[in-house]
Amino acid sequence: MTDSDPNEPRKLSKESKEEALRRILKKRSDIAGEMNGVAKRDAFSIPESHYKIEKFSDYQTLTLQQSLAKKVNLESPYFQEHDVLARNTTVIGGREFINFGTYNYLDLNGHxxxxxxxxxxxxxxxxxxxxxxxxxxxxxxxxxxxxxxxxxxxxxxxxxxxxxxxxxxxxxxxxxxxxxxxxxxxxxxxxxxxxxxxxxxxxxxxxxxxxxxxxxxxxxxxxxxxxxxxxxxxxxxxxxxxxxxxxxxxxxxxxxxxxxxxxxxxxxxxxxxxxxxxxxxxxxxxxxxxxxxxxxxxxxxxxxxxxxxxxxxxxxxxxxxxxxxxxxxxxxxxxxxxxxxxxxxxEPERVRQLQANGKLMLELAREAGLDTGYAIGSTVLPVITGSSLLAVRLSRALFELGINAPPIIYPAVEERIARLRFFLSSAHTEEQIRFTVAQVADQKKKLENSPL
Ligand SMILES: Cc1ncc(COP(=O)(O)O)c(C=O)c1O
Structure with a gap:
């Protein structure tokens, strides 16, 4: 063996190069093995619900609710595709509805x-x-x-x-x-x-x-x-x-x-x-x-x-x-x-018309014996059903009759105050309001007498 010059880069023989390479590779695989072991050990102790979104408890609850609704033939009333600008009427799936699901209060959207x-x-x-x-x-x-x-x-x-x-x-x-x-x-x-x-x-x-x-x-x-x-x-x-x-x-x-x-x-x-x-x-x-x-x-x-x-x-x-x-x-x-x-x-007459519509709908709903909670008769009118299931069924029944009024159910509100919520607009006509309240009262009674 000869002494090497410390200033020269160390020259490795072919054999020692291979050895060095083997050493490096082994070290890498040892580290990877160790990490693998750790990961495996940890993976056993971490439940899937902590790292897989489809296992999150909220997601599981949601899918359970959706499959229950399907079982009883209740289509989701949410995320409907509307074909037109939603005003006091709208068109869903090619069919026209009286619309209470949009807060276009003074009918200015689309003006x-x-x-x-x-x-x-x-x-x-x-x-x-x-x-x-x-x-x-x-x-x-x-x-x-x-x-x-x-x-x-x-x-x-x-x-x-x-x-x-x-x-x-x-x-x-x-x-x-x-x-x-x-x-x-x-x-x-x-x-x-x-x-x-x-x-x-x-x-x-x-x-x-x-x-x-x-x-x-x-x-x-x-x-x-x-x-x-x-x-x-x-x-x-x-x-x-x-x-x-x-x-x-x-x-x-x-x-x-x-x-x-x-x-x-x-x-x-x-x-x-x-x-x-x-x-x-x-x-x-x-x-x-x-x-x-x-x-x-x-x-x-x-x-x-x-x-x-x-x-x-x-x-x-x-x-x-x-x-x-x-x-x-x-x-x-x-x-x-x-x-x-x-x-x-x-055009302050828009405001006056909205106020008149709110009052009329509240009055009619009260006369029909519907529970409108605290409402004063304005932009928002709840009709409390007291059960999420009844709210969804009532909304569905009204939909069949050409009225769009989405339900508000648990957990958005407490179960005992589940409801339909009507957004009024200055564009609603008296006829639309009268027809709707009569249908709500009628359908609610029918559904209460025919539990699922
Ligand atoms: C009382 C209240 N505040 C705030 C918001 C949020 O407003 P936006 O839907 O414009 O984000 C809403 C939604 O409807 C609301 O009802």
């Missing part, structure tokens, strides 16, 4: 002026905002829509988001934190609950519309928290009634709490001009800290908004993750909602 505004904005700006407004900038329809929403609510500013649901999630998630408390009506929408989860704040429901209970809760716990936010809806989305807003505002003031009203179903429906619960009760814009609404219902678009003080809007615009890290609203959508809002103002 020629709304379509035209969207089309013009599309030609000018394209179909997408193409990035967050922070980086991709804003377009005229964004600014005009926000200025108009602020004007209607009488607030200094407003901000729009690409989803109504995300508006609540990100607004509440941004404004509240773990030292704070969120108090909400027991019937509040899921988006508020998700916002509360995101915020990390403590959350406490109060009984439906029970402002005295709210006052008690605050009396006991206000001092344990920094910020307190009270959340209610302008018209409750499942129940169709209105919160006692003046009393809630008084309680909030007394305890130095913030208030937030979700006007998803009340904007366009309450007040002489349809401006919502503020107009309904004659409130001042500053009486509520956070006015929230959706653009997907009365305003014939998609997305949500928050209206309020400059401080609120500036804070959300610069820190709300659902705004900053999400694309801006497509300009055609913003233009559509802006035009819808202009028509709503120019």
């Amino acid at each position: 020629p002026r709304v379509n035209d505004a969207a089309y013009k904005a599309m030609v000018e700006y394209g179909t997408s905002a193409s990035a967050s407004r922070l980086v991709s900038g804003e377009r005229r329809p964004h600014r005009e829509l926000e200025a108009k929403i602020a004007e209607v609510h009488g607030t200094p500013a407003a901000l729009t988001f690409v989803s109504g649901h995300a508006t609540n999630v990100t607004t509440i998630g941004t404004l509240l934190g773990k030292r704070d408390l969120i108090l909400h009506d027991r019937l509040i929408h899921n988006s508020v609950l998700q916002g509360a989860l995101l915020s990390g704040a403590q959350r406490q429901p109060f009984d439906h519309n029970d402002w005295r209970g709210l006052d008690d809760l605050l009396m006991r716990s206000r001092r344990k928290f920094e910020k307190v936010l009270i959340c209610v809806e302008g018209i409750y989305s499942m129940d169709g009634d209105v919160p006692p807003m003046p009393e809630i505002i008084e309680v909030a003031r007394k305890h130095k709490a913030l208030t937030m009203v979700d006007e998803a179903h009340s904007f366009g429906a309450l007040g002489a001009r349809g401006y919502g619960i503020g107009e309904h009760f004659g409130l001042k814009p500053g009486d509520v800290d956070i006015w929230m609404g959706t653009l997907s219902k009365t305003l014939a678009g998609c997305g949500g908004y928050v209206a309020g003080s400059e401080a609120l809007i500036t804070l959300l615009k610069h820190t709300a993750s659902g705004f900053l890290y999400s694309v801006g609203m497509p300009p055609p959508m913003a233009a559509a909602s802006l035009e819808a809002l202009r028509i709503m103002e120019e």
Whole structure:
């Protein structure tokens, strides 16, 4: 053996190269073997329901429900394909239905002026905002829509988001934190609950519309928290009634709490001009800290908004993750909602007709002995069946008769208050409403007398 020069790269003989290669390969296969062993051992202890989606318990429950429904010949009433723009009527599978499944409250979705505004904005700006407004900038329809929403609510500013649901999630998630408390009506929408989860704040429901209970809760716990936010809806989305807003505002003031009203179903429906619960009760814009609404219902678009003080809007615009890290609203959508809002103002008879339709349907339903829960007769009318099965069967029977009214069943609501939910529109005719209520009462009676 000769001494090798330490500066020379080590030269290996053919034999030693093979040896080295064998050594490396063995080491690799030893490592792989060990890893395999570990993986195998672990795989035995991890149930499939923890890593296979088809084994997730929620998925199993869902498929079980679906197969049970099939067994009793109940076709799913959900995810129907509609062939046309859904208004007071719709067409499903080539057949026309009276439609109560769409919240086109003032019949503005598909209005020629709304379509035209969207089309013009599309030609000018394209179909997408193409990035967050922070980086991709804003377009005229964004600014005009926000200025108009602020004007209607009488607030200094407003901000729009690409989803109504995300508006609540990100607004509440941004404004509240773990030292704070969120108090909400027991019937509040899921988006508020998700916002509360995101915020990390403590959350406490109060009984439906029970402002005295709210006052008690605050009396006991206000001092344990920094910020307190009270959340209610302008018209409750499942129940169709209105919160006692003046009393809630008084309680909030007394305890130095913030208030937030979700006007998803009340904007366009309450007040002489349809401006919502503020107009309904004659409130001042500053009486509520956070006015929230959706653009997907009365305003014939998609997305949500928050209206309020400059401080609120500036804070959300610069820190709300659902705004900053999400694309801006497509300009055609913003233009559509802006035009819808202009028509709503120019044609207040739409609001009056919607209000009259709501009252008529409620009156008739009560006369027919139907349980309409808390409803006041507006955009949303529940007919409570008290069982998910009856709700699904009733919805199916009505469908056969040419009426589209989807059921709301457990777990969306408690089983004992399963229901059909009717969304009213200014376009529904008296004849459609009378026919529907008569059929609901008749079919419900028949089904109650013929259990499966
Ligand atoms: C009360 C309420 N808030 C928020 C939302 C979410 O709005 P969007 O469907 O526009 O996302 C809804 C949905 O219908 C709702 O009913």
